[in-house]
Amino acid sequence: MNAFGRSNRGDSVLLDECIEQMRMVDPDATIMGILFEGISSAQAAHPGVDWSERIGNSSRFSGPLGRLEQLVYLFVAWFACATGWFGLAQVLPVSQRKTLTAYRAADFVISAPGGYIHDVNLSYIIALLHIHFGTLVGAKTVLAPQSIGPIKSKLGAAMTRLVLSPCALMCVREGYSRQFLVGELGIAPEKVVVAGDSAFWNLHVTENGSEIDHLLQEIGLKRGEQFVGATVVDWPFPHRTNPAEDKARYEDGLVHIFDKLYREHGLRTVIFNQVASDLDLAQRVAERSGAHVLVHKTETEPEILRAAIGRARIFVGTRFHSCIFAMMEARPLTAISYLPKTEFIMRDLGLDDLVIDIASIDCQVLSRLVAESLKEEKAVSVRVNRAVNHYRNTKMRFGAALAEVLETEKEPQLKGAVS
Known part of the structure; x- marks a missing residue:
């Protein structure tokens, strides 16, 4: 239950x-x-x-x-x-x-x-x-x-x-x-x-590459196009003095980093649909950003979503289980923490330096984290993969x-x- x-x-x-x-x-x-x-x-x-x-x-x-x-x-x-x-x-x-x-x-x-x-x-x-x-x-x-x-x-x-x-x-x-x-x-x-977290032991991921190709093209990517993966959360910022201001800062931070990735690296961003209730926020971010931010609107089974996230160069995730999907695919990531579970599980993984708090999100800090994950893509990928394997072997x-x-x-x- x-x-x-x-x-x-x-x-x-x-x-x-x-x-x-x-x-x-x-x-x-x-x-x-x-x-x-x-x-x-x-x-x-x-x-x-x-x-x-x-x-x-x-x-x-x-x-x-x-x-x-x-x-x-x-x-x-x-x-x-x-x-x-x-x-x-x-x-x-x-x-x-x-x-x-x-x-x-x-x-x-x-x-x-x-x-x-x-x-x-x-x-x-x-x-x-x-x-x-x-x-x-x-x-x-x-x-x-x-x-x-x-x-x-x-x-x-x-x-x-x-x-x-x-x-x-x-x-x-x-x-x-x-x-x-x-x-x-x-x-x-x-x-x-x-x-x-039980998700680290769920190894089901589709091996049907053409199915993932088709999904990414339906979202709006060209065949073989490199991209940034992301998820957002429509968070109410409870127990905060000014939740509306916090929410605006979070949304502004997302628009800023997705714009920066496109301007400096030519990478479009796909905001994946982990939870349907986040789609309104995803659409607002896309509308503010323009054609370089795409929204995945359909509902897909987890093994398909994980495989699609695995195609991304890097991942910027707020929904934590989408971050786990990215880590299971050894993708460099930046995790935006909206609940303590993100911070503490990432600490258990030895990856807490890849986390930024949603309530005090800073565009410069977010830009630095994302830039480092892209610059050191191969090294971060190896580090993430080792962290996941260690977690699975010791927890x-x-x-x-x-x-x-x-x-x-x-x-x-x-x-x-x-x-």
Whole structure:
């Protein structure tokens, strides 16, 4: 559970890897998957998983009525799990009723990798509730590698502590997440392990070169044309004094560097579509820049997106899993950090000097980083490749952590698992 869906290509790679690891631990497990959106595409990718909808989705209303509907569904699910009165599920839409039935039947509940429990917006409360449902029904609840914190409000921190304390295991991707859980929330340290980001173990990439040629030409590149790859994020800059000013500075920085790359090196930029909600910002940047910035608007499977990113000379990424795609293809990159996960995972890789903070982006610093990645392209490529291989060889993989949890069970099989 707590999986977004396949419209975020980073999240879909993480979900693919999670399912693969669960199958490796127990090939006969019955897996039920809970998604925010995109059940049909998930079913096509993983027909062996029984998919249903996240509790709290509102389909009949928008605005205040939609939010009220969402709250009613979440309360009904919480009350049913807390009291055992599952007859109340009749209030829920059919797909969400199926989700509650999956919780009731599960031996294990796994919060999907890549989740981010932090108070940028109130969606973290819904994520916490879906974890809470698992512990309420008595299922052994595990968090696959994800990021947790910061949570600035005392109430939010208390709620997070209450929900996560009963979990069997929490896999986090960075040291700061472990410090937040153990040091600030007081979670038992033996329940928290640092594991690698699951995307680094997903090796699926298309080898169909003509398919990538066709995609890049559809975007607007000439056959064989060298280019810069990029992703952007339509970020709200939470907890900042002047978020509108920060957002304008970020957009200006993107326009500046893409213009500079074209003027000085003749390289056009392709802004790739990792998450559809970023396309409006991508289009604004393209319109301000002119014909030397192209926008990839179609939705493509991760193995195709990764191969296309791998064709770029260099990569300037804000969406972090697009940066991982670039690193898996040994592309020199500059990573624009909008959440702590970027800074800390890049530090674990030994590549933190390739990171710039989105909130204090400086055109001169950004220009220097990008210029160095282009000037030292071969050397940076070798360095990135070595860093990725070292990370994969030294970090714990989720399957290993899950296997350790299973070994503590009297019946060492995943009879039913909710992901």
